[in-house]
Amino acid sequence: MHRSYQPITPTNNIFLRKRWDQQRYQAHRDKVRKSVAVLDTHPPRTYMHLHVKLTKLQKEDNRLAIIERDNRILLEKMANIMQTYGGVDNKNNYKQKSLNRTQRQRELLRITHENIAILKRITTKEPHYCHLRYEADYKAHKQYLLNITRYPQNMKKKNFMKLTEKQSKNQNADKESDKKIKKQANDLSDKED
Template sequence: MHRAYQSITPANNSFLKHKWDQLIYDRHRKKVKTVKAVIDNAPPKTYVHLHLKLKKLQMQEERMAIVERDNRILLDQMAHMMKTGGRVDNRNDYKQRSLNKTKRQQDLLQISHQNHAILQRIKSRQSHYNHMQWEQQWLVNQGYMMNISKYPQPRKTASKTKTKKATSSGSSQQEVKNTKSLSPQSHTQSPATNHSESNLPEVAV
């Protein structure tokens, strides 16, 4: 067999050359079989605790035990009801109580008193501004404006103001007459009223 072997490199003894080449080839094949891959492409390891969840099985067993205990208690109660005829206790004599009821009532009463006091102070408070005095001042200013204005007031508005003044003066005179007929003290008050009426500003047309 060594005679038919053709070596790649030159050798003096073809038998030994064939033996050595065969030995090198066997070593190479052995290394190829035992070599490890650079990239780990093997499937991951399977862990038992990930597939078989013992904690979940334990919780299921405990839940089943609780359900069986409740069912047994319910069955005993039903058997007792069947034997004794059964009675329903639907009465509830519990009265609702509050630990801070008196304190809340006292606070509510105090708040209501304070609100009432604030309301009374607001009602008894006098206004700081006198609207009657403002109205008189406005009439005076209106008379000044009519005196210094370039264009006079229209007749309609002037006639309206005159009729208002006439009606107000007529009503005041009628009140004065009524007071004279009722009491003798009206004679002393009538000049004052006439004086106050004379002090009103006149509007120039």
Template sequence: MHKSYQPTRPAANRLLQKKWDDKYYSEHRLLVRDARPTVDTRPPRTYMHLHMKLKKLQLEEERSATIERDNRILLEKMSNIMRTTGSIDNRNDYEAKSLNHEKRRRELLRVSRENSTMIKRIMDRKPDINRDSWTNSWSKNLSYLDNISKYDSDWHESKPSSRQIHSRQQSSKRSVDGTHDNQKSIKSLVMPNETDITKVDNNDA
């Protein structure tokens, strides 16, 4: 085999050169195998606590154990009631007691007395301001103001003009004339005049 081996470089002994090349190649393959890549293409690590939540399983087991214990106690109570007549103790002879009841009662009475005294003082107090005198003074001031003012007190209010007053008078006059005409026509229809009566008599004759 070594005789047919062709080294890449000139060598005096092909057998030794072949051994050396095989050794270098095997070392190279080992280095290539153990070399770490620059880019990590491996899948991420899988953590067990992310897939299996042990705390949740523990809580569920504890809850199921509590439910089973309560169910067992309830079943024992129901079986005891079914075996016996069963009784309910709903009597409560305890009387409500308070250590500061008397103190709170005295405090309430004191506050009530103070409130009643304050209300009485407020009701008996006469006002410092006389409202009637203020009203009389204001009316007197208004009369003085009317006396010294050039215009009326309601000058700012809108008043109808002379044209509007004239048109209103004309419309009222027309309405009065119309009512008189209507009354005359009604009277003529209800009570005919003498000429109409004479015409009817002549026709009958």
């Protein structure tokens, strides 16, 4: 058997080399057998709360309890109907009540009183602008305009003389009406002050 063994490295004694190589090989085999894996290839740990969902079971129990309670109430109603020979009570004597009716009525009264007060203030207030004063100013402006124009608008030469006579008459009448309007405007402005 020692003759069939061929060492890899040169040696003086084949028997010793064979024995040493076998010891080294056995040590290698022991190391391989006793070695620990570097990577964790084991399946992950299983936790019970991931498989048994207690909240889901609790919700299901609550739902079943509600269904059971509704069924019991329905059964009591049916038993009552059977005992009273099926008399049906369909009368509704309930009158609708609002919890904030008085609050809404008070708010409506307050708004109504405010609206009445605003209306009274609006109707009793004298106007800020005096139309009589504006009419007097307009007539004066119109007179100034006629005084500075060289030719009257839309008039022919024949009617020009008639127009000047009429203007002089109208001017006298306008002056009197202007005096009246100015007097009324001054009276109104005195009242406002």
